[in-house]
Amino acid sequence: MITTTTRWPVGMRIRPAVSRDATHVEVADTVTGRRFRWSPDQLSAFILSQADRDRDTGSSGDAWLAELESAADRAALVEGWQHWQERGWYPSDQYYVASRGCSFADVHDPDRAIRSRVLNEYLTTGGPPVEEAVPDGPRVELPEPLRPPARSLAQLLVTRRSGRAFVPTPVPAAWLSGLLSYGLAQIRRRREATDRAEPLSYLNSFGSAWDFYVCAFAVDGVPPGAYRYDLRAHRLIAVHPGDHREEMARILQGMWSPRSAAWTLGLVADFPRYQWRYRHEHGLRRLYLESGIIAQELTMVAGAYGLSTLVTPAQQDTPYLELHGLRNDRYAPVYTLTMGRNRGAEGTDFTVGIGPDDPS
Numbered sequence: 224m225i226t227t228t229t230r231w232p233v234g235m236r237i238r239p240a241v242s243r244d245a246t247h248v249e250v251a252d253t254v255t256g257r258r259f260r261w262s263p264d265q266l267s268a269f270i271l272s273q274a275d276r277d278r279d280t281g282s283s284g285d286a287w288l289a290e291l292e293s294a295a296d297r298a299a300l301v302e303g304w305q306h307w308q309e310r311g312w313y314p315s316d317q318y319y320v321a322s323r324g325c326s327f328a329d330v331h332d333p334d335r336a337i338r339s340r341v342l343n344e345y346l347t348t349g350g351p352p353v354e355e356a357v358p359d360g361p362r363v364e365l366p367e368p369l370r371p372p373a374r375s376l377a378q379l380l381v382t383r384r385s386g387r388a389f390v391p392t393p394v395p396a397a398w399l400s401g402l403l404s405y406g407l408a409q410i411r412r413r414r415e416a417t418d419r420a421e422p423l424s425y426l427n428s429f430g431s432a433w434d435f436y437v438c439a440f441a442v443d444g445v446p447p448g449a450y451r452y453d454l455r456a457h458r459l460i461a462v463h464p465g466d467h468r469e470e471m472a473r474i475l476q477g478m479w480s481p482r483s484a485a486w487t488l489g490l491v492a493d494f495p496r497y498q499w500r501y502r503h504e505h506g507l508r509r510l511y512l513e514s515g516i517i518a519q520e521l522t523m524v525a526g527a528y529g530l531s532t533l534v535t536p537a538q539q540d541t542p543y544l545e546l547h548g549l550r551n552d553r554y555a556p557v558y559t560l561t562m563g564r565n566r567g568a569e570g571t572d573f574t575v576g577i578g579p580d581d582p583s
Contacts, residue, residue: 232292234304237266254304255297335423342422345499351419352499355434358451358548363459366444368404369397371527379526386531387480389563394485396444398528399437402488402562403452406521407435411454425500430517432497432510434554436489436547440468440481441563449547462548474542475559480533484563488521489543490514491556514558521560531565534558 234254240247247260261269291297329337410430417424417431425431435452437459439445448464471481481487492510501509514536522532536558543556 231288232297233301252291252297254300255294257291338426339422342425346419346422349499352425352431353493353495355493355496357453358460358462360451360461362453363445363450363461365400365403365458366397368401369395369528371401371405371524374527376523379523383522383526384531384565386484386533386561386563386565387478388566389480389483389485389531390566391441391483392564393441393443394530394562394564396442398530399439399442399445399486400457401528402521402524402530403435403437404457406524407454407517409520410517414454428497428500429513431500432492432494432513433517434491434493436462436491438467438471438481438487438489438546439485440466440471440487441485451547463546467546470542470546471561474539474546475533475535475561476537476539478533478535478537478561480561480563484533484561485530487559487561489538489547489556490517490558490560491544491547491549491554493554495553510557518558518560525560525562529565530562533561535561 234252236251236253238249240249240260248263248266250259250261332338413427413429437450437452439447446464447466449462449467450459451462453460468481471487472479497506497510518534525532538556538559540556541551544551544554
């Protein structure tokens, strides 16, 4: 019997059930990700009295709590969960559990009729997604992308290392051009294929939310400064000229990497552009997943050039946005990749003697 002095297991959250069924509430165990539904009357009575009451499934409330508390997998996870709590990361556990329970109207939509109807409604009532806001600054043309040397994915993964300090010599602009051209190629193709006349093209949305910013420190042919990368035209747009090594180091929570790096590449999410497509909690979760996928692609291309990368989401958001001329009511920097010449033997200029047309 649960007494009045007994506490629920740590990590329990109560919220409305994530469905159209308003007759239940959800009790979420944020430690293990389990979710349970109760009728509000039963749950209220159980909390107030701490008595042995049946849930909708017919099992004892006391037995449910006792079983949950004693589960071996839960016991092993509690310490990690408390680590998050103590550091103030606690909203993430609630968000994660909430985002798992979204109901989608097109779960069964073999002929895509549901998606077509919904997208046409979006276009009719609110128009297309907001346009990209391209800054009005000097354009810096990038040279022809230098094709990265042929290296196997396995070799790139095995030799990959985080770079916290780099060989402090400039990097050719053709490497930066190649990184942006090859590393973002699939995003560019999808964005160019998006067409209001084909509403379903909006759902081919990988990369649709992202703008890319380059803070150049030591790139031959590119003056130091903060730039927006024009994905379609493959060029840089100057936003804030100047040497921003020290400022970027402060933005990255005091990390020293920018002091010897060639550039810091930022992935900035334009939330309204993505929310037009996905109007539910799962959309934000998907953006975080996308940032990791994009960063991995860019890191592999950088590794082929002999660059190493410091990848971190630990930037100070407002100073980063201010440096790149952005507002924090629409944009959010999610990931930064600071790159420079690899100091290890595996990372010393793989591209000597290799030109953009070399078939290797």
